[in-house]
Amino acid sequence: MKKILLLPLICLIFGLPANAGEIKYDVAVIGGGCGGCAAALQAARLGASVIVLEETEMLGGQMTSAAVSTMDDRGLTRTGIYKEFLDEIRAYYKTAGKNTGCCYWGSDTIAFEPLRGAKILRKMLADAGVNVIHGVRPVSASAKKGTVVSAEFETAEKEKIMVEAKIFIDATECGDFIPLTPAHWRAGNSLSPKIDKNGIIQDITWVAVVKKYPDGVPEKLKLKTMPPNYVEYIDEYRAIVTKNGNKWPQGYPYNTATHNEYRAIPDLSNSLNVDGGDPETWENVTKTCLNWANDYPGGTYGAKKEHLSSAYLTDAKYREKTNLRAIEKTLGFIYYMQKELGMTDWSVSDEGYKTQLADWEKDEKLTPYAEILRHFPCRPYVRESRRLAGVKTMTVKDVIRDPQLKRTLKNKPDSIALGEYPIDLHGATDDRYLEADLGETKESIPNDWQYIKGGLFQIPAGALIPEKINGLLAAEKNISVSRTVNGATRLQPVTMLTGQAAGALAALAVKHKTDPRKVPVEELQKELIKAGDKLSLSLYGFSDIKSETERRWAEYAIVRGLLEPEMEKHFGSDGQIVFLELCHIFEQLTGLRKKEIDREPFEPVTCGTAAEWLAKLTQGEKCAVAMQPLIHTLWQKGSEPVTKMLMAELIWKCSDLKGLKT
DSSP: OOOOSHHHHHHHHHTOOSSGGGOEEEEEEEOOSHHHHHHHHHHHHTTOOEEEEESSSSTTGGGTTTOOOBOOOOSSOOOHHHHHHHHHHHHHHHHTTOOSOOSTTOSSOOBOOHHHHHHHHHHHHHHTTOEEEESEEEEEEEEETTEEEEEEEEETTOOEEEEEEEEEEEOOSSOOSGGGSSOOEEETTEETTSOOTTOEEOOEEOOEEEEEOTTOOOGGGSOOSOOTTHHHHHHHHHHHEEEEEEOTTSOSSEOHHHHHHHTBOOOTTOOSOOOTTOGGGGGGOOEEEEOSTTEESOOTTTSOOOOEETHHHHOHHHHHHHHHHHHHHHHHHHHHHHHTSOOTTEEEOOOOOOOOSSOGGGOTTTGGGHHHHTTSOSSOEESOOOEEOBSSOBOGGGTOOBTTTTBOSSOOTTEEEEEOOOOOOSSOOOGGGSOGGGTOOGGGSOOHHHHTSSOBEEEEGGGGSBSSOBSEEEOSTTSSBOHHHHHHHOSHHHHHHHHHHHHHHHHHHHHHTSOGGGSOHHHHHHHHHHHOSSOSSOSOOOTTOOOHHHHHHHHHHHHTTSOOOSBTTBOOTTOBOBHHHHHHHHHHHHSOOOOOOOSOTTOBOBHHHHHHHHHHHHTTSTTHHHHHHHHHHHHHHTTSBOBHHHHHHHHHHHTTOTTOOO
């Protein structure tokens, strides 16, 4: 490879080898968004060398560089790296005397300024020893014998960087790395290589952060002329928010206080209290994110609905053109705020953005608004990216939740993350836009916004792994799901948790010198459970377990399908294991089967009896030596009953034993 001018500087800054061909890592994460940052952190914490390659100058993806800084969570999946991030956010604003529960008309919500979120992620990555390169995008990938082995990246100056890695993780906002590899992928309702040009994806939104200027909007931030195509969008603006509209939760159109509270974020310059759950404080909002009336193409509210072509994902020129139109629509809404809503003291806020992926400076219709556009986010909020065709593809059946239990009914033994959001499709749900090959129809989509408003579902490990290609994982909105399921998995909490799982899977594959598909899922699950501090993979949370260690044991046993909870929120730690359960559990763990059952099947088992039975089961087997420590422990407990919690502990410890299964 020829030498390039930029590379020596990059190598110097990040401590990389000076020769481009020698830039090698265990794990290369393409995209520094929610999923990418979580993947990089988890992989590095498990001992892998990790590099993140990000196109923009800001880490955090949809929640920072796209300014969706109001977290779409319902409080059930605050665990793992996602919770670590939230804890850092809350700690910062608590010190500053600000409330993060200021959005979505609720008190138990999370919101933050985009730049603050990016700074926290940067520190977390630095503390973990992760290298980050900004301003690069993937342009090609090389595979040998079905394994992705290297990738080429390009800077804005068209310089090239070559990266070699054992595992590549696509964490881009549009799934832009996957099609550079031989892996199959989905766009809209079609599967590569036969991508339907008539397919659609969900709306995008070019979010803008706006704030109230107590001393008046600076002249350069006032829109003095009507932005391009303003009249095309004004009916939709008016359908959503008017000066004297309704207050949440009444119907459309809403008033300005309700609109501003919806995506409100903390404002350090505001001395007034804002509590999303207290309507009396909504008038105090002085900073918010525009992500409602400016969906593009939009038209859902009060106008004829248009659809965004899936060409947005596959055609660079179409994507750029669409981005420019989305910018126009957001610019138009700011004009609407200032001219029709009477918000003459509101305009864009300086949130530290430096670059824009849509090159508006080349659009003569937009250049008059340069002073305002310079404060727009780096990228649009993309809801639906390309999606990996994985070992397992989640369909709507995998996310249908019981309205009373607020969870799916069937446990997935290969669960690696939880989601909780309702199905939220910003796009048509007509049959012709859904995936017939996955058996999805409009009638199959539940209206869970009305009867659930959130509820737990599990994501399987196979959703991160390509059907056949090795050395590649997905970790963003691009995991293997249908268009319908993408409406529930595209949010920040899910992408961060699946990203963490992808990072752990990559690191374990490197450790074992194998491909991710060959990593035992139970080993991956244990790492993820250890990394969380509450419910991580299981559909159940228990009020009767206080010990963190015991919580891990119970969750692991349940998600593996080896134990069942006594009740919905009660594990039943002191419940006694009967002989039939003992046989079933250890047959699953060891792969051995003792045909004759020489005891009463429903007889409660003592530790001594369990030790005796295990000794006979494993006698003469390869796993006999590995089982000796557990058998000895049981012998020492003698006549004590084998309780559910003791069994959960044994299951956890068995999973650490080598050569257990014959």
